[in-house]
Amino acid sequence: MIFFTDVYKRYSNRFEALSGLSFHINKGEMAFLTGHSGAGKSTLLKLIALIERSSHGQVLVNNQNLTRLPKRKIPYYRRQIGIVFQDHNLLHDRTVFDNVALPLIIAGENHREIGRRVRASLDKVGLLGKERSLPIALSGGEQQRVGIARAVVNRPPILLADEPTGNLDPELSRDIMSLFEQFNQVGTTVFIATHDLDLINTLPHRQITLDSGRLAEQR
Amino acid sequence: MNFPKLNLANYLLRHLQVMLFSLGQLWRQPLSSMMTIIVIGIALALPAGLYVLLDNVKQVSDQWDDATQISLFLQQDVSPERATKLTSQLKQWPQITNTHYQSSNQSLEEFRQLSGLGTLLDSLPSNPLPAIIIIQPNENDLRPDAIGSLLARVEALPEVEQAQLDMEWLLRLRSINKTVERGISILGLLLSLSVLLIIGNTIRLAILSRQSEIRVIKLVGATNAFVRRPFLYTGFWYGILGGLMAWLTLTLSLSLINSPVNELAKLYSSQFTLHWLSALLLVLLPATGLVLGVLGAWISVGRHLSSIEPS
Numbered sequence: 001m002i003f004f005t006d007v008y009k010r011y012s013n014r015f016e017a018l019s020g021l022s023f024h025i026n027k028g029e030m031a032f033l034t035g036h037s038g039a040g041k042s043t044l045l046k047l048i049a050l051i052e053r054s055s056h057g058q059v060l061v062n063n064q065n066l067t068r069l070p071k072r073k074i075p076y077y078r079r080q081i082g083i084v085f086q087d088h089n090l091l092h093d094r095t096v097f098d099n100v101a102l103p104l105i106i107a108g109e110n111h112r113e114i115g116r117r118v119r120a121s122l123d124k125v126g127l128l129g130k131e132r133s134l135p136i137a138l139s140g141g142e143q144q145r146v147g148i149a150r151a152v153v154n155r156p157p158i159l160l161a162d163e164p165t166g167n168l169d170p171e172l173s174r175d176i177m178s179l180f181e182q183f184n185q186v187g188t189t190v191f192i193a194t195h196d197l198d199l200i201n202t203l204p205h206r207q208i209t210l211d212s213g214r215l216a217e218q219r
Numbered sequence: 220m221n222f223p224k225l226n227l228a229n230y231l232l233r234h235l236q237v238m239l240f241s242l243g244q245l246w247r248q249p250l251s252s253m254m255t256i257i258v259i260g261i262a263l264a265l266p267a268g269l270y271v272l273l274d275n276v277k278q279v280s281d282q283w284d285d286a287t288q289i290s291l292f293l294q295q296d297v298s299p300e301r302a303t304k305l306t307s308q309l310k311q312w313p314q315i316t317n318t319h320y321q322s323s324n325q326s327l328e329e330f331r332q333l334s335g336l337g338t339l340l341d342s343l344p345s346n347p348l349p350a351i352i353i354i355q356p357n358e359n360d361l362r363p364d365a366i367g368s369l370l371a372r373v374e375a376l377p378e379v380e381q382a383q384l385d386m387e388w389l390l391r392l393r394s395i396n397k398t399v400e401r402g403i404s405i406l407g408l409l410l411s412l413s414v415l416l417i418i419g420n421t422i423r424l425a426i427l428s429r430q431s432e433i434r435v436i437k438l439v440g441a442t443n444a445f446v447r448r449p450f451l452y453t454g455f456w457y458g459i460l461g462g463l464m465a466w467l468t469l470t471l472s473l474s475l476i477n478s479p480v481n482e483l484a485k486l487y488s489s490q491f492t493l494h495w496l497s498a499l500l501l502v503l504l505p506a507t508g509l510v511l512g513v514l515g516a517w518i519s520v521g522r523h524l525s526s527i528e529p530s
Contacts, residue, residue: 049438049529051438051528051529051530072442075437075440075441075442075443075445076440076442077440078437078438078439078440079439079440083438083439089431089434089435089438090435091432091435102436102439103439103440105233106436106439106440106441106442106445107440108229108230108233110226110229111229111232150439
């Protein structure tokens with residue numbers, strides 16, 4: 001589902017964020033991306049979300065070669081990936097419902113379908129009663145779950161998450177992780193960047209560890 | 220992967236929602252929105268108001284169209300028969316629509332009635348007044364050079380002692396009107412440009428204040444068209460509301476001018492009333508605003524939106 005082949009990412013100041021990285025994640029797999037701050041986790045996720053492009057090497061996601069994807073096709077490519085951010089990236093002047101509905105509105109889904117799917121998605125993350133609230137009125141864990149509901153509402157084949165438990169206490173973090181596992185069980189490929197080793201060591205999924213932009217360890 | 224269903228009703232509904240959303244955003248910042256709308260309103264009202272005044276001046280000067288005539292004073296020795304013949308000959312000229320002959324006796328009679336100097340005239344040994352042919356130039360030949368050449372031609376006739384153009388000042392007024400009209404067009408163009416810049420700048424600020432939101436929307440797969448749309452509708456609303464504001468300003472100003480103008484017309488015992496062009500401007504001003512608004516937003520969005528990418 002996600003293939004990296006000898007991928008380099010150099011920034012203009014000669015700093016090499018990724019060097020010669022190769023790995024792949026199978027369809028329907030759930031995997032973690034770990035490593036110290038500055039090891040290149042964020043850069044790697046940015047390459048998958050096409051926020052940035054590799055300087056060298058090939059990135060293949062869902063059978064599309066991102067190295068050659070033209071700019072105008074990027075929006076349509078991104079609709080195949082649900083992204084969960086550490087700081088949620090919610091729109092604070094819209095209700096929870098409107099935030100979650102955003103990907104469907106962008107895709108031009110019809111009104112009734114949007115209502116049905118947003119409610120299904122909020123139900124899944126346990127926030128069905130909060131659809132009329134503004135994000136600011138929710139706790140950190142709840143905001144994160146709104147972000148997850150938004151990421152999965154259009155049923156993308158791939159779910160990416162960047163430190164989704166970064167600001168949460170251990171118990172909430174476990175809840176969030178089990179939520180990701182539930183999506184993985186219905187066939188979604190899940191790839192999560194995290195440094196919460198205590199938590200992920202208790203889970204049976206593969207870990208890909210980066211060190212200074214290189215693949216350090218896989219288990 | 221889900222392909223969007225391209226359903227027209229769905230698409231229009233989406234546009235309607237974005238349109239109302241943009242209006243709602245203006246509503247949520249009433250003070251700054253109102254200031255922008257007023258500035259646009261004044262910029263549009265100014266050329267429109269000048270145009271209305273010019274149109275009224277034209278209307279007045281058109282009432283005096285009949286007054287543009289040439290009086291030919293005939294030589295004393297031209298016989299009435301010769302003069303009548305000349306009158307009908309002149310009527311055949313393409314530059315002349317109508318002619319009227321007035322013999323010296325008729326002139327005397329007219330003068331007697333108008334001047335009240337009847338007894339004095341009776342004491343004169345002979346009639347001192349010449350016979351006159353009054354000619355009405357063709358409306359299309361009222362340009363100063365055309366009328367000048369007509370004047371020269373009739374003056375050269377052997378029967379004519381002197382040709383006199385009445386109301387030369389009217390032609391001057393016409394030509395002043397034309398100059399002013401052009402000035403107003405230029406002013407209108409410049410002010411339209413400033414409306415374009417005002418809206419462009421307002422949209423630029425709106426884009427900057429929503430930068431983080433734009434990044435998020437792009438990350439969840441929004442196309443540039445999707446991101447652009449609410450800003451274009453913001454321009455649309457600014458334009459239309461600015462146009463309505465212009466109309467309101469103009470109507471208010473004209474109603475203030477109206478009563479002194481009527482007073483003035485009464486003093487001149489004229490039938491003149493101010494033409495407001497109200498209905499025409501009620502369509503034209505918002506329409507102009509709309510076009511300028513969307514155009515200004517388009518230019519601004521094109522310049523600033525592409526630089527905002529997720530990071």
